[in-house]
Amino acid sequence: xxxxxxxxxxxxxxxxxxxxxxxxxxxxxxxxxxxxxxxxxxxxxxxxxxxxxxxxxxxxxxxxxxxxxxxxxxxxxxxxxxxxxxxxxxxxxxxxxxxxxxxxxxxxxxxxxxxxxxxxxxxxxxxxxxxxxxxxxxxxxxxxxxxxxxxxxxxxxxxxxxxxxxxxxxxxxxxxxxxxxxxxxxxxxxxxxxxxxxxxxxxxxxxxxxxxxxxxxxxxxxxxxxxxxxxxxxxxxxxxxxxxxxxxxxxxxxxxxxxxxxxxxxxxxxxxxxxxxxxxxxxxxxxxxxxxxxxxxxxxxxxxxxxxxxxxxxxxxxxxxxxxxxxxxxxxxxxxxxxxxxxxxxxxxxxxxxxxxxxxxxxxxxxxxxxxxxxxxxxxxxxxxxxx
Amino acid sequence: xxxxxxxxxxxxxxxxxxxxxxxxxxxxxxxxxxxxxxxxxxxxxxxxxxxxxxxxxxxxxxxxxxxxxxxxxxxxxxxxxxxxxxxxxxxxxxxxxxxxxxxxxxxxxxxxxxxxxxxxxxxxxxxxxxxxxxxxxxxxxxxxxxxxxxxxxxxxxxxxxxxxxxxxxxxxxxxxxxxxxxxxxxxxxxxxxxxxxxxxxxxxxxxxxxxxxxxxxxxxxxxxxxxxxxxxxxxxxxxxxxxxxxxxxxxxxxxxxxxxxxxxxxxxxxxxxxxxxxxxxxxxxxxxxxxxxxxxxxxx
Numbered sequence: 026x027x028x029x030x031x032x033x034x035x036x037x038x039x040x041x042x043x044x045x046x047x048x049x050x051x052x053x054x055x056x057x058x059x060x061x062x063x064x065x066x067x068x069x070x071x072x073x074x075x076x077x078x079x080x081x082x083x084x085x086x087x088x089x090x091x092x093x094x095x096x097x098x099x100x101x102x103x104x105x106x107x108x109x110x111x112x113x114x115x116x117x118x119x120x121x122x123x124x125x126x127x128x129x130x131x132x133x134x135x136x137x138x139x140x141x142x143x144x145x146x147x148x149x150x151x152x153x154x155x156x157x158x159x160x161x162x163x164x165x166x167x168x169x170x171x172x173x174x175x176x177x178x179x180x181x182x183x184x185x186x187x188x189x190x191x192x193x194x195x196x197x198x199x200x201x202x203x204x205x206x207x208x209x210x211x212x213x214x215x216x217x218x219x220x221x222x223x224x225x226x227x228x229x230x231x232x233x234x235x236x237x238x239x240x241x242x243x244x245x246x247x248x249x250x251x252x253x254x255x256x257x258x259x260x261x262x263x264x265x266x267x268x269x270x271x272x273x274x275x276x277x278x279x280x281x282x283x284x285x286x287x288x289x290x291x292x293x294x295x296x297x298x299x300x301x302x303x304x305x306x307x308x309x310x311x312x313x314x315x316x317x318x319x320x321x322x323x324x325x326x327x328x329x330x331x332x333x334x335x336x337x338x339x340x341x342x343x344x345x346x347x348x349x350x351x352x353x354x355x356x357x358x359x360x361x362x363x364x365x366x367x368x369x370x371x372x373x374x375x376x377x378x379x380x381x382x383x384x385x386x387x388x389x390x391x392x393x394x395x396x397x398x399x400x401x402x403x404x405x406x407x408x409x410x411x412x413x
Numbered sequence: 414x415x416x417x418x419x420x421x422x423x424x425x426x427x428x429x430x431x432x433x434x435x436x437x438x439x440x441x442x443x444x445x446x447x448x449x450x451x452x453x454x455x456x457x458x459x460x461x462x463x464x465x466x467x468x469x470x471x472x473x474x475x476x477x478x479x480x481x482x483x484x485x486x487x488x489x490x491x492x493x494x495x496x497x498x499x500x501x502x503x504x505x506x507x508x509x510x511x512x513x514x515x516x517x518x519x520x521x522x523x524x525x526x527x528x529x530x531x532x533x534x535x536x537x538x539x540x541x542x543x544x545x546x547x548x549x550x551x552x553x554x555x556x557x558x559x560x561x562x563x564x565x566x567x568x569x570x571x572x573x574x575x576x577x578x579x580x581x582x583x584x585x586x587x588x589x590x591x592x593x594x595x596x597x598x599x600x601x602x603x604x605x606x607x608x609x610x611x612x613x614x615x616x617x618x619x620x621x622x623x624x625x626x627x628x629x630x631x632x633x634x635x636x637x638x639x640x641x642x643x644x645x646x647x648x649x650x651x652x653x654x655x656x657x658x659x660x661x662x663x664x665x666x667x668x669x670x671x672x673x674x675x676x677x678x679x680x681x682x683x684x685x686x687x688x689x690x691x692x693x694x695x696x697x698x699x700x701x702x703x704x705x706x707x708x709x710x711x712x713x
Contacts, residue, residue, distance in 0.1 A: 047499035050492065076499050080488060081527030088485030088524065092456070092492020095479050098499045100492075114482050224454055224477035224493075226502070232479040235459075236469040 026210075026270075031203045033196035036164035037103075037129050037189070038063035039203070040171030042073045043211040044127070047098035050078040050089040055141045056193040057105040057131035064101075075101075083108035087115030087128075094124035095232050097223030099175065102126070105193060106133035106147045113151060119186050120155030120248070122233035123222055125178035126186040127171060128156075132294065132345075133193040134378040142379020143193035145294065145345040148322075149354040155248060157187040157255055158323040160293040161274075164201045167191050169272055172211055176262040179218050182254040190322075192295040192345075194379060206270050214269050256324045277326040279318045282308060283337075286315030288394045291359050292343040293319045296375070296382050300343070303387040314391050319355070330362035339369045339398040341390050345376040352406045369397045372406040386410045416610045418603070422447055430473040431465040435635025437625030437642060438462060438540040440599040442511050445538055445621070448609040451476050453507040454493050458486040458521070460513045461547040462540070486512045487524035491533035498534070507536055507613055514541040514555035517622075518580040525620070529589035532617040539582060539620070542627035550630040554580040557650070558697060559690050560682050562630075567685040577697050582622040584708075587656040592617040595655035595664070598624040600642025604653050604664055611657070624651045632681020644676040649698050654709055662710035673698055 031039070038060050041049070051061035067073035080086045086102045093100040104112060109130055119126050134140040135147050148158060157177060161167045167189065174187035191197055224232065236244060260276035267273025281297075282304050283289055292300050297318040307314045315337075319326065333340070340363065344353025351357060356372035363370070373390045376382045386409050393403055426446040432439045438461055446453070455478035457463045463480045466473040481489035490510040497506055512521055517539040528535060544562045545551040552562040556574045561567050565574040586594035592615040597605040605623065612619040626642045628635040645651040649670040654663050673695045677683040686694075706712040 048492070048495050076495050078491065078495055078533075079531070080491075081523060081530070084482075084484060085488035085491075085524045085527055088481060088488035089492030089495070091481065091485070092479075092489040092494075093496035093499070094492075095489075096454075096493055096496030096500050096502070098496040100496070115485060118482050118485070224479070226452065226477065226506070229451075229475070229477040231467050231472045231474065231477075233481065234467045234469040234472070235463055235480055240469055 026207060027205045028202055029205055030200055031164055032059060032198055032200050033164035033167050033191050034060035034131070034198070035063050036168040036203045037171055037191060038067070039205050040168040041101050042067050043206065043208055044101070044172050044175050044215060045099065046075045046101040048076045048078060048093040048100045050080050050086045050093070050100065050102045052080050052083050052086045052104070052108065054083070054105045054108040056133060056197045057103045057108070057129065059197070060103050060129060060131070083112040084115060087112040087119060090126050091115060091119050091122070091124060094126050095224055097218065097220055099218045100126055101128070103129040103131070105131040106135055109147045109151060110135060113154065116151055116154035116156055118233065121244070123184040124186060125175070125184055125218070125220070127174040127178055127189065128186070129167070129171065129189045129191055131193045131197045132190050140378040143195050143345070144377045144379070145190070148188065148190050149346045151188070152323065152354070155185070156323065157185050157321070158190060159187060159321055160190040160319065161196070162295060162297045162318065164196060164199070165203045165272070166274055167196065168203060168205070169266060169270070170274070172215060173262045173266050175215055177255060177258045179220065180258045183251055183258050184222060185251055185255055190294065195295040204272070210269055214266060252324045259321050274320055277321045278329060279320065281316040281318065283315030283317065285313055287313040287338045288341070288391055288398065289315045289317050289337045290341045290343055290390055291317045291319060291355065293322065293355065294345070296343055296345065299382055299384055300387050303384050303391070306384070307388070307391060312391070325358055325362065327362045330359055333363060333366055333368065335367045337368050339371070339394040341371045341373060341394040343390065344372060344374050347374050356406070369402070370405070371397045371402065374406065374408045375410060380410065416448055416606045421606070426451060426475045428473060428475065432461065433629045433635065435628040435638040437599045437627055437638050438513065438542055440638070441538065441540040441623040441625045444599065444602055444605055445509065445609050446476070448606055449507045449509055449536070449613060452503070452505060453509055454478065454497065455509045455511065456481055456486060456490040456493060457511050458516045459483045460516050462511050464547055483516055484520040484524060486510050486516055486521050487528040487535070487537060490535045490537065491528045491531070494534045508534065510535060510537045512537070512539055513546070514539060514543060515545040515553040518554045518582055526589065529586055529591050529618045529620070532591065534616055535618055536612055537618065537620045539622045540625040541622060542625050542630055544630050546627050546630045558694055559686055561685060562682070572690060573685065582620065583654060583656060583661070586620045587661060590659065591620060591656070593655070593657055594620040596622045596624070596651070596653055598642045598646055598651060598653060599626070600639045600646065601653060601665060608655060630682070633679055641676070641679065644671070644679070647671045648673045648676045649702055650676060652705065660710060661708055663705070663712050666711060670698070670702065
């Protein structure tokens with residue numbers, strides 16, 4: 026185990042290196058670029074021996090990754106924002122053909138207006154692409170989650186690609202002290218990819234076939250069932266990782282100081298870190314507040330939210346995204362899963378296009394939620410910290 | 414050993430497809446695979462060839478093969494080649510892509526350009542039936558002048574496709590300085606087979622652009638595919654050439670170019686042409702051949 030002062034992207038790149046992909050296909054886009062640059066550095070320094078395909082677009086990055094995976098080789102790629110949208114078509118090909126590719130998405134706003142800074146509208150636009158979607162809170166979690174992602178994706182019961190989401194700039198470009206596990210430890214945790222879903226010269230086959238109405242729905246049923254198994258695997262992979270490294274992330278989601286909480290905020294990604302600090306601050310003032318950090322957005326921790334019942338008086342959902350004409354994307358998911366719960370709910374749209382989410386705004390969320398619980402709701406969905 | 418009809422294998426690796434009768438594209442794929450052989454992996458995008466060969470639970474392709482997205486063919490096969498190399502597959506494995514003209518010169522050109530520039534170890538085959546046939550005959554960047562398609566219908570205000578020039582894939586690939594590229598026609602099997610054999614022997618990005626008449630889209634009796642393919646070449650509406658050692662050269666030179674009219678008039682897609690339209694097509698052809706004479710060896 027070595028410690029290093031790394032950006033989130035560099036930390037994620039170490040996670041990739043330690044996962045020993047056979048091939049990396051890469052195309053630059055802010056704020057993901059420093060990740061693939063770091064991978065190129067590893068290769069140049071002789072610290073990694075993957076084949077590096079520098080494709081001419083994100084669509085090709087994912088198409089090439091699909092081709093690599095069809096040969097039974099472990100593969101990695103990374104993207105962000107417009108790049109993710111551009112490769113959207115291939116995401117569906119990869120998941121439908123059940124190839125366990127791991128990708129990092131540096132979460133960033135989607136144009137127009139052109140904006141290179143962080144929010145999560147890019148990832149949520151891919152909600153139905155059939156990928157497992159994990160969100161991380163720190164560079165350390167990015168490194169660890171990339172390694173876990175291969176374990177999850179490649180499990181024979183799962184065989185679903187994984188998108189590891191890392192908030193643009195807030196995480197990708199923020200430096201922190203990160204533990205880098207030893208290769209031998211990671212090798213124990215993550216064996217080489219063994220799959221039957223690959224081409225084979227001794228037993229030629231067709232992959233990713235055209236499937237008509239007679240069988241198509243059955244394939245979708247298998248995908249849905251695999252997501253059920255993925256939920257178990259996300260928990261198991263995290264637990265086993267924790268046993269080996271001493272670091273775990275509570276599987277699908279984490280409750281922070283929720284035991285006797287009356288008000289809970291639900292968040293993903295880097296804002297969870299700010300919310301922890303605010304929870305500690307408000308707890309010190311005697312307020313009964315907690316945080317629910319969602320780590321896995323797909324599969325969604327439906328059973329957890331469905332089981333909350335009246336445990337909290339108020340549940341607020343922090344969204345760095347909005348589905349225009351409705352509400353925050355994450356809010357819709359949480360609210361639907363909590364159907365029937367007597368808890369009052371509110372949705373906060375914040376952090377769009379890289380807008381900072383300071384502690385004061387998170388305090389305001391708890392204040393607004395408390396008002397809602399007391400019958401003085403300022404509205405179910407609120408944009409906070411706005412000029413107008 | 415040079416390929417010839419005596420030594421050509423009886424083995425069919427691309428057989429039993431549900432194509433239309435007389436499908437030139439199928440002839441192209443079948444002939445290519447006879448030379449490429451079983452030690453190969455094939456990728457096909459969403460197109461006629463995927464729709465007619467690999468609909469679960471049947472397959473008409475007898476080697477490893479995959480379907481990929483319409484714009485993703487070149488990158489997918491490049492990924493397969495990289496993955497095969499990384500997994501220690503034998504060096505003499507051929508990674509073959511079969512895409513149509515739309516999937517190649519239009520929606521797939523960026524990916525192919527990337528693969529060509531990187532010189533990925535692939536054999537990319539474009540079967541050219543001169544329109545989007547799988548979706549029902551819409552014009553592509555390879556549709557000839559004044560051709561009827563469903564998106565270039567003819568009428569009082571339209572003579573069909575307006576563009577005089579089609580994209581020239583061979584020259585686009587030559588501009589990338591790939592190790593080997595060629596045009597071919599299913600109507601000239603020996604020329605085609607020889608080019609596949611040459612291409613197979615090279616490493617890197619090899620590209621074949623094969624004229625593949627389409628009875629359904631072009632509008633002629635399916636029995637006449639080879640005959641019409643020949644008429645295209647003999648009238649100079651298609652030419653057989655190759656790019657090798659940074660030189661472009663003709664591999665077959667008609668003794669004298671036939672008039673274009675018989676070739677055009679035997680196809681429904683050109684039946685609306687007036688004499689002056691045919692004259693224009695012929696003069697564009699003549700200019701094209703003047704240009705070939707300046708750029709290609711073996712024209713004169």
